[in-house]
Amino acid sequence: MTALPDHPHRRFNPLTGEWVLVSPQRTQRPWQGKVESLAAEVRPAYDPHCYLCPGNVRSGGVQNPRYEQTFVFTNDFSAMTPLKTHLTIEDGDLLRAESESGVCRVVCFSPRHDLTLSEMATHEITRVVDAWTDEYRALADREAIAYVQIFENKGEIMGCSNSHPHGQIWAQCTIPVIPATEQARQQEYRNGHASCLLCDYAALERRRAERLVCSNEYFVALVPFWAVWPFETLLLPLRHGSSLLDFSGEERAALADLLRRLSRRYDNLFDTSFPYSMGIHQSPTDTLQHPEWHLHFHFYPPLLRSATVRKFMVGYEMLANPQRDVSPELGAARLRESSELPPPSAG
Numbered sequence: 232m233t234a235l236p237d238h239p240h241r242r243f244n245p246l247t248g249e250w251v252l253v254s255p256q257r258t259q260r261p262w263q264g265k266v267e268s269l270a271a272e273v274r275p276a277y278d279p280h281c282y283l284c285p286g287n288v289r290s291g292g293v294q295n296p297r298y299e300q301t302f303v304f305t306n307d308f309s310a311m312t313p314l315k316t317h318l319t320i321e322d323g324d325l326l327r328a329e330s331e332s333g334v335c336r337v338v339c340f341s342p343r344h345d346l347t348l349s350e351m352a353t354h355e356i357t358r359v360v361d362a363w364t365d366e367y368r369a370l371a372d373r374e375a376i377a378y379v380q381i382f383e384n385k386g387e388i389m390g391c392s393n394s395h396p397h398g399q400i401w402a403q404c405t406i407p408v409i410p411a412t413e414q415a416r417q418q419e420y421r422n423g424h425a426s427c428l429l430c431d432y433a434a435l436e437r438r439r440a441e442r443l444v445c446s447n448e449y450f451v452a453l454v455p456f457w458a459v460w461p462f463e464t465l466l467l468p469l470r471h472g473s474s475l476l477d478f479s480g481e482e483r484a485a486l487a488d489l490l491r492r493l494s495r496r497y498d499n500l501f502d503t504s505f506p507y508s509m510g511i512h513q514s515p516t517d518t519l520q521h522p523e524w525h526l527h528f529h530f531y532p533p534l535l536r537s538a539t540v541r542k543f544m545v546g547y548e549m550l551a552n553p554q555r556d557v558s559p560e561l562g563a564a565r566l567r568e569s570s571e572l573p574p575p576s577a578g
């Protein structure tokens with residue numbers, strides 16, 4: 232492959248089949264727009280008003296146990312609920328709707344109100360990975376669940392409603408749009424190449440080493456060639472596995488190690504508790520086998536050039552396709568330079 236262009240070009244995302252416009256010459260444009268306020272608040276280890284802290288009463292009236300590690304409960308305001316009656320509306324090809332059923336869970340990462348994943352010890356993050364694995368297994372066993380989406384919204388600007396370290400799980404009876412697209416692309420690649428898309432991609436990125444951020448014996452974090460968000464990363468296992476269930480305890484501990492190291496790099500990049508939405512893509516839990524699926528995590532952080540300037544998906548991006556200024560290679564270099572030491576803000 233020839234050198235990457237330093238003029239406007241578009242890049243292909245093989246996981247979604249979509250394109251992103253890259254405009255590397257545009258990073259110097261002046262910014263007089265919105266400036267985010269991410270002032271570090273001082274948080275107590277226990278907050279009597281937090282609905283996720285141990286022993287507190289949630290807004291629905293249920294009391295949390297005095298949990299000491301991770302704690303998982305069914306969301307009191309679930310976006311999907313178990314099915315009562317299935318309804319379908321079909322008025323020709325233009326008006327279509329159907330019931331969607333599911334289960335929503337909340338995963339408290341730690342009893343400590345003042346921590347984030349980056350400030351937790353590896354063995355504590357391993358418990359979070361184990362909780363995700365147990366939840367995935369239990370939900371997969373339910374007949375009515377075809378897909379389990381595990382995710383975390385971190386920081387107010389990503390819509391997180393509470394600063395207690397937590398994530399969510401939405402499990403449902405159909406495969407939602409983005410995983411379904413990734414599934415079709417992975418299947419198509421497997422049919423055409425007799426190999427796995429993300430196994431091949433991880434090997435290629437390790438050879439080229441332009442977009443790697445950090446790695447260990449079992450997992451690698453990199454900025455994908457087709458990244459849309461300024462400091463977007465993809466974290467994936469080096470060996471093939473379709474879901475968390477395919478990985479051993481030792482591998483899950485290695486995953487926790489890399490999650491901690493990557494999130495510390497994020498915090499140190501702009502010296503702030505770095506906001507993002509992250510989530511796990513893995514095999515659907517329908518009745519089929521899914522050898523085409525390669526487990527991976529997407530991190531989508533909105534910050535653009537400092538703790539106070541964020542990316543907005545507006546204008547051309549709402550109407551045409553995503554666009555970025557900072558090249559993925561530059562994003563990866565910045566994350567590589569960022570330290571893995573505990574962030575100075577860590578309490």
Ligand code: H2U
Pocket residue numbers: 282288289290291305306307308309337384390391392393398399
């Ligand atoms: P977010 O901060 O990512 O929105 O997650 C918090 C979730 O916690 C949210 O989905 C749930 C909300 O419905 N929740 C409860 O289940 N019980 C409560 O008492 C408050 C919030």
Ligand code: ZN
Pocket residue numbers: 277278281282283284285343344395
């Ligand atoms: Zn709390």
